[in-house]
Amino acid sequence: MQYCPYCSGEVAEFDPRFDMCDSCGKRLYKFRADVSRFPAAVGRESELREVMDCIGDDNLPKARSILEGMIEEKGDDDSDILALLGAIHMKEGEDGKALMEWKKAVEKLETFHNIDAYVCLFASTISDHIYYSEIEFIAFDYIKYIDRLGEVIYNRLNEPSTFVLYLTINRIYRYRMEELGISSDDPTFKDVVKKLFCRLVEYSRNYKALISLIEDMLMILGYNEETYVEDENLECHMFNLVRAYLLAYTAEMSDADLDRVMHYWNDDNCKQLVAEFDSIVTKAKGPSPLDIFKVRKDDVFDIAASVNAYVKKYLLLDTPDVPEQSS
DSSP, X not given: OOBOTTTOOBEEEOSSSEEEETTTOOEEESOTTOGGGHHHHTTOTTTTHHHHHHHHTTOHHHHHHHHHHHHHHHOSOOHHHHHHHHHHHHHTTOHHHHHHHHHHHHHTOSOOTTHHHHHHHHHHXXXXXXXXXXXXXXXXXXXXXXXXXXXXXXXXXXXXXXXXXXXXXXXXXXXXXXXXXOOTTSHHHHHHHHHHHHHHHHHOOOHHHHHHHHHHHHHHTTOOTTTTTTTTOHHHHHHHHXXXXXXXXXXXXXXXXXXXXXXXXXXXXXXXXXHHHHHHHHHHHOOOTTTGGGSOTTOOOOHHHHHHHHHHHHTTTTSTTOOOOOX
């Protein structure tokens, strides 16, 4: 059974372009990395063809000018136009302006059936900006940025969306690196995907999907359980511990248990998980050079015990009689 990443309802295949959630009616798009599909996804392919042609030709000033002319003529209530304008700002390296336009676009949405098309548009341009900021040594706190954008979407939808935003960015970033011939052994590639993946662990509400995601990520990052210490791959070891404890604790769990977890966690209270897992990551990396003399010799960090406690909290094993919350 597939679950909608937004509302956790059941998902059915609708047509070759997207699946459909039976509960909330959202269209879940299959071609997630292709910005050019956005106009078709929102039903405005002919109207926005010239803009997309300009983007395809890398003529961003002209594309921006056309969109700004449309806003001047029709007003700034068109969420599709604002979303595209934000994407162009991001492509031009103006991430602050992009966030402003995307916030307005999401706030002006009248229906949420096509929100996943917006998520794909945001994710594609953010993924590209992460890459260019890394190679050009441009300061871009992409984790803080994505967190803020996820918050904007969640506040409007009142349904968890940060996970699917991170998942889409992670996959598109990996796809882009593969297109560019950049190996998963590249230090920058590893650093980016590990940071993105920490958030996937922290915001996932579907433990079955999370186990599969971790297995996929460990393979991509070349994790070896026997040599992770020599490989200086402790972060991957943490992911593997999460996977191991999830497998152990969920072996006999029912679909009702899965529903309980998925309905309890949301983008607001998942911040508990973010704080706890980020703390584990920080401790596992060891003290910074400035803090090293503050660490007591008997202050030993037990990574397995910490991850075990985290997984139990995530699965609500130490929280009896948790009331079911709407997502």
